[in-house]
Amino acid sequence: MSALPNEEIVTNEAVILECLNQITKNNTPLSLRLRESESNDVYQSRIQSLNIKKRQIVLKQILPSDWRGKITSVTKLEIKSTMNMGSIRFYGLLSPLDDSENNPYCKLTLPKKVFRMQLRDYYRVSLAKIRSSVTLKNSDNSVIQGSCRDISMSGAMITLPITTTEVEVGRTIDECKISIDDVLELEFRGKVRSLHKTDSDTLAGIQFVDLSPSQLKPISTALNKIERQNMKP
CATH class of the missing domain: 2.30.110.10 (Electron Transport, Fmn-binding Protein; Chain A)
Incomplete structure (x- = not known):
């Protein structure tokens, strides 16, 4: 199966x-x-x-x-x-x-x-024009702060400090939070699907794990709002 x-x-x-x-x-x-x-x-x-x-x-x-x-x-x-x-x-x-x-x-x-x-599972919306923050809490209670680069119904691409070493591909992080301006507040479990180092930061692809229908609806609403904001000149 x-x-x-x-x-x-x-x-x-x-x-x-x-x-x-x-x-x-x-x-x-x-x-x-x-x-x-x-x-x-x-x-x-x-x-x-x-x-x-x-x-x-x-x-x-x-x-x-x-x-x-x-x-x-x-x-x-x-x-x-x-x-x-x-x-x-x-x-x-x-x-x-x-x-x-x-x-x-x-x-x-x-x-x-x-x-x-x-629906729209892999349709990603850019957050380049919108303020966002990301918090990842490790099992030892240490916290990693970052921002959200784009988001979809299934996950997000987040930006973390270049010095981040605690995040590894395949790892599941039980306490994650994404805040997008006044559009979305989402707490979730996330699985690291990809990592890419740039000259200035670390890009991590995070998959949402076991979101309930009550969590999915606000994401869908947020995607629509962000799309409208992105279309403004």
Whole structure:
């Protein structure tokens, strides 16, 4: 189960549940497809509720109704849903909610991992005209200060002092903060994806890790505001 290009893998349970809760609240459709079948059949449903204790997603009626003849309790399914700012997909097993033949509800296993694709994921917006600051807090509580060069829905390019040695490619920093003028205040976990030394500073590409939907919305709003400001003469 590998991620597709432009997808991120989310394993943080709180973030996964927030995504599923948003889909439930908005009554967003789900599409269900058999993973290991040559059939192109796609089934549709919506989430009725989440049962966290039993680790179940309770689904409403699945259509078309011939799914019972093709899907068993061991059939591996790919489930997809489109959200406001992107889409998610995950894998699971489906079974009737109970033994009643007339009960239209079914249950899915709650995923431990989802694949998420953000709209405008790799569309970066320059911050050359806007004041910004970046704070990275190390595990020993030491702090690195810098600024933000550009930002997207998935990460940011930040500028750090040339003397910075604590940041390494592949390292995850649990406490990061980006402040962009009066446009955005974002606290997040970040993973260092790239490093480049110049004559005057260090450029670090930081990927946002396990952002929740409530964190993504302000980023999207900020990108729109920054774009408008950048267009001004």
